[in-house]
Amino acid sequence: MTKIPAMTKIGGQRNYKSKTILEFRVWVHPKKCGDDYYYNAKTFVEILRIRKSHLNEGRCEKPIGVVKDKDGSYREVILVLK
Numbered sequence: 001m002t003k004i005p006a007m008t009k010i011g012g013q014r015n016y017k018s019k020t021i022l023e024f025r026v027w028v029h030p031k032k033c034g035d036d037y038y039y040n041a042k043t044f045v046e047i048l049r050i051r052k053s054h055l056n057e058g059r060c061e062k063p064i065g066v067v068k069d070k071d072g073s074y075r076e077v078i079l080v081l082k
Contacts (some may be wrong), residue, residue, distance in 0.1 A: 004040075004066055008074040021065035025076065026051040030058040040066075044079075 004023050024047035027038045039054065041047040047063045054060060064076050 004074055008066060008076050009069070010076045020067050021077075021079075022068060022074075023066040024063050024079075025066060026054070026063050027061045028054060028058050029061075 024041050024044055025038045026047055027036055029036050039047070039050045041050055044063065051060050051063060063079060065079050067075055067077055069075050
């Protein structure tokens with residue numbers, strides 16, 4: 001299993017059913033001072049469940065996907081729900 005770094009490039013969008021999505025993430029911005037952090041999951045359904053269970057920790061962003069670019073780097077992308 002490939003370890004995907006927390007720090008990735010950003011930008012772009014993908015259909016969430018795409019097999020090119022390696023990981024789903026939900027970024028959380030804590031209510032109190034502290035660093036932002038994220039939860040990750042292998043499936044879209046799982047990340048939705050994680051997001052719902054952690055809404056009380058702070059502002060949770062909408063789920064995003066992580067893909068691998070042609071140059072081998074990773075990129076977070078907006079998921080297009082169809």
